[in-house]
Amino acid sequence: MMTPEEFSKKYQSEYEKGLIYPICPNCRKKLHLYGISSLTQKARFDHLNQSSNCELSDPKKAKDFPSYDFNNDEIIKEYLIQENQRKVYVLCKKLLGNTKFEYCKFYELIEIANKRNIFYYKGLKVWMILYILLTLQDFKNEKKDYMIRFVIKDLLVKTLNGESLKNEIQKIEKHRTGTKTRYIEMTEDFFKSTDDSWIKFILNSERYLRKN
Ligand SMILES: [Zn+2]
Known part of the structure; x- marks a missing residue:
């Protein structure tokens, strides 16, 4: 910048x-x-x-916000590897607990991430992308009877810098009867060990990742 x-x-x-x-x-x-x-x-x-x-x-x-590295296109190349795109999609879907997480919804998140230059955050690793995507907006559960919001527990910049002892994301469900919160650990292993072989389509995020 x-x-x-x-x-x-x-x-x-x-x-x-x-x-x-x-x-x-x-x-x-x-x-x-x-x-x-x-x-x-x-x-x-x-x-x-x-x-x-x-x-x-x-x-x-x-001052607690991530810095940018606009010369780093490597992370985008890595993300665009088909297997990685699929894993990001599969894990977003899994963490939402939403069997109906549509591809168009997924691309919408990629588009927002692109507009906000999230792929240029300094220190970003491919396994972190899914967690950041989930924080970009609130979600409705499938039956639309409650809202879901994700919040990265520590400062994002600490996760990016590898300074957090434990990386966790908070999943908050707002039911009519009250709020349920649980913590999910964010790890590279979780990303790597994810099975994406059941996806029958080729994912194409590329068109949402134009330089702006
Ligand atoms: Zn601004």
């Missing part, structure tokens, strides 16, 4: 004319340049609206 100084050096005049603007890698909203000519303030990119609901718009949350 470009620093504010680099951006200003390269694009200042276009930026002033409103021809070009920086975009947040997480929420894809326009950013503006703050404090670039100030001697006392460190220059930064700001969201136009502080309440833009993006972790990166809040400096306190932003």
Whole structure:
């Protein structure tokens, strides 16, 4: 990612004319340049609206947010290996406990992940992708009588950096009668040992992974 100084050096005049603007890698909203000519303030990119609901718009949350490595296409190549795509799909389905996890729903998650540049998180491993996908939205169970939400227990950045002693994801089910929570361990072994041979289709995530 470009620093504010680099951006200003390269694009200042276009930026002033409103021809070009920086975009947040997480929420894809326009950013503006703050404090670039100030001697006392460190220059930064700001969201136009502080309440833009993006972790990166809040400096306190932003410091616990993963960093990006936009030169790393390796993880996308690895993910696109058919066996890996299938395993990610199978495990999302399994953790949802939802026999009807449709492929279009799966691709929707890949599309959101792509928009939010999740595949460029520094330290991302292919086995972690499924857990991040599950946190991208809430799910309805098959009979639509309760909601399911996943939350990575520790900071995601700790998982990415291999700093967590135990990587766990929380599965929260919101029933009418109350909330059920359980913890599921996130491990590479779980990913590797998954049987995906029963899938009869070729999965094609590639078209959702265009560089944006
Ligand atoms: Zn943002």
